[in-house]
Amino acid sequence: GENVEQHPSTLSVQEGDSAVIKCTYSDSASNYFPWYKQELGKRPQLIIDIRSNVGEKKDQRIAVTLNKTAKHFSLHITETQPEDSAVYFCAASQGGKLIFGQGTELSVKP
C-alpha cells in the first residue's frame, strides 16, 4: 500500500522567514496530494491541495510543488507569522482514501 514519508519532524523559523516541508510517496498511482494544518487539540484543516496533472499551486503565502517522477511534493510557506505555528500533515490519495505523513511541528518565533 501507499507509504508517505514527511520531513522534517520539527521546524523552527523566525517570523518573516520561509518554511519548507517535504514529503515522498511510494505509490505512483496516487493522484491527489493535500496538506492539512492542525492546531493543538483541534481537527486537521485543509490548507492547500494539488492534483497529479499540476506541477505547482499557490494560494497567497502558501505554495505546493509536485514532482511526479521523483514522487515527492513540498509545502512552502513564505513570510511566516506566529499564527502559522501548528502541525502540518501531507497526504497522498490511494484508492479514494488519504494516507498521511507523520507530521511536521512548525514553530514560528516572533
Next chain:
Amino acid sequence: DSGVTQTPKHLITATGQRVTLRCSPRSGDLSVYWYQQSLDQGLQFLIQYYNGEERAKGNILERFSAQQFPDLHSELNLSSLELGDSALYFCASSPGGGSVSGYTFGSGTRLTVV
C-alpha cells in the same frame, strides 16, 4: 463548523470496556473515514465506508469495528479497551467513493482509557 459532527467530544472509560463513537458526515457526502491519532503520532487510517458499504480497511484492530447506516452516519465500536487505545479518533467525510476532494474532518473524540 466543518459540517462533520462527532460525538461524544470526550470519553473516559476503564480497561476492558466497550465504547461507541459516532460520526455524522457533511450533508451530501457519501464516504466516511475513521482515523486514530495517538500522542505524538500521525493520522492512522482505520477504515472507510461508502454509501453503507465497507470500501477500504487500514490498520484496524480486530477489537475495533465500524458500520455506516442508511442515513449515512457511522459508528466506530472499540471493545476490550486497553490503555494504548487512548487517542483522538477523527472521522472525515468526502463526496464520493473514488474522489477525495473536499475531505473534511470532524472535531474528534478524545478517548482516555484508565
